[in-house]
Every structure is written in structure tokens, then in C-alpha cells.
Amino acid sequence: MARIELTDIRKVYPGGVEAVKGVSLGIDDGEFVVLVGPSGCGKSTLLRMVAGLESITSGTIQIGERVVNELEPAERDIAMVFQNYALYPHMSVRQNLEYGLKNRKMPKPEIARRVDEAAGILEIAPLLARKPGQLSGGQRQRVAMGRAIVREPAAFLFDEPLSNLDAKLRVQMRAEIRRLQRRLATTSLYVTHDQLEAMTLADQLVVMNGGRIEQAGRPMDLYERP
Ligand code: ADP
Numbered sequence: 001m002a003r004i005e006l007t008d009i010r011k012v013y014p015g016g017v018e019a020v021k022g023v024s025l026g027i028d029d030g031e032f033v034v035l036v037g038p039s040g041c042g043k044s045t046l047l048r049m050v051a052g053l054e055s056i057t058s059g060t061i062q063i064g065e066r067v068v069n070e071l072e073p074a075e076r077d078i079a080m081v082f083q084n085y086a087l088y089p090h091m092s093v094r095q096n097l098e099y100g101l102k103n104r105k106m107p108k109p110e111i112a113r114r115v116d117e118a119a120g121i122l123e124i125a126p127l128l129a130r131k132p133g134q135l136s137g138g139q140r141q142r143v144a145m146g147r148a149i150v151r152e153p154a155a156f157l158f159d160e161p162l163s164n165l166d167a168k169l170r171v172q173m174r175a176e177i178r179r180l181q182r183r184l185a186t187t188s189l190y191v192t193h194d195q196l197e198a199m200t201l202a203d204q205l206v207v208m209n210g211g212r213i214e215q216a217g218r219p220m221d222l223y224e225r226p
């Protein structure tokens, strides 16, 4: 686990669009922060900068003790959960979960321990031998989360992970993420345009608009004012 500190982050894209206009934000150890706001307000740009998938025009991003501005995604000790599941179709669920760890040359018993633990937490142990094509949408989403969990990262970054699911499944997976969040208590930054999702999940809710933070606070304090 680690605290994340964003200080005066700006992003100007090569054609001149200023997508993020000076954002400062602290995410405490174990805190679940949800970024909401209308389409185009800069949410995913900000998340992608924390992930290292997009360069920063100015400002600093600190994860734990380290300033990570110049670090590659793999060096940041974070794990992303995307809306498109990004599972390898020709591999079994177990192989999908093992893949990143094998690339890091982790010892086999440690890989097995992590995969079995994640499968237990996500209740996908009976599915380990299946291929992604033999899973439902919700099961695939769980495996995608499993791929993030086995990394045992300092922080999770979620980019609209539920937006491809139908309404019923979205509600179910929302509850699932809440359960995980309670159990793992890993520092998390979660982007969504769904207000209800945001209010259900957030310890701290951050409302963005036009590349800036408009409001931030506990969901109760932001929405239950007269
Ligand atoms: P959100 O995630 O809130 O929908 P984005 O971060 O995707 O917002 O986009 C913020 C702004 O930056 C928008 O005006 C968008 O058009 C622009 N933008 C996003 N990605 C790029 C890019 N790769 N190149 C140029 N402009 C971009």
C-alpha cells in the first residue's frame, strides 16, 4: 500500500488541447478515491498519467516515497483494471493470471500462492481451467481484476471497469468491488462517469470539470447538502 500525491499536474496534448489544468490531489494509504465528471473533463488523461501511459506536461506524481514522473508503467508498482478485459483468449484463466508474474521470473510456488489466493478472493477457483471464451461477462471481469490482484501492487487504477457490462451485472460487480476494497484496502483511484457507482464506492469523491477539480470530499458531504 502507498499514498499517492499529485501536485499541480498539467497535460497539454500535442495539438494544443489542455486536458488537465493544474490538479493537486492526495490519496491516503488504503483510500478509495473516485474521479467523476462529464465526458471530456480530463478524468482518463489524469488516470493515464498516474499509470505512466501518458506523459505529464508539468507537475509531480508521487507513489509512496517515489516520484514516478519518469518511470515506465511496469516500474510504478500499480495495477490497472480496464473496461475491455484484456485477457488472452488462447490461455486458460490460470495462465492468464500467471502470465505477468512468469514474465517477472517469480518462483513457481509464489506464483501458485498468489493465483490461488486471488482465485479464492474473487471466487473464480472453479474456472481456472477454462478459456476466457467460456466465461460470462461478469466472470471475465473478475479474472481481469484477478490479473491486477496477483501483482500485489501498491495501488489499483480503475478506468471505467464496469462500463461494458449490462445494468444488472454492473450493480453486482459494484458490490463485488466494494467487498474487495474492504478486504484488500489497497490505495485506489477509480474513474467513472456513473454517479451512483461513484457514490457507492468512494471514500473520497473528486468531481472534475474542464480539466480542474471542482469539488472533493466524502460522498455524503458533497451530495446531502440542502
Ligand atoms: P474524460 O476521461 O473525462 O472523458 P479525457 O481525459 O479522455 O476526458 O479527455 C480530456 C480532453 O483531452 C478532451 O478534450 C479530449 O478530447 C482530449 N484528449 C484526450 N485524449 C487525447 C489525445 N490523445 N490527443 C489529443 N487530445 C486528447
Ligand code: ADP
Pocket: 073, 074, 075, 078, 079, 080, 081, 099, 100, 101, 103, 104, 147, 148
Ligand atoms: P510484467 O508483469 O513483467 O510487467 P506483463 O506482461 O504482465 O509483464 O505486462 C506487460 C506490460 O503491461 C507491463 O508494462 C506491465 O506493467 C503492464 N501491465 C500488465 N498488466 C497490468 C495491469 N493489470 N496493470 C498495470 N499494468 C499492467
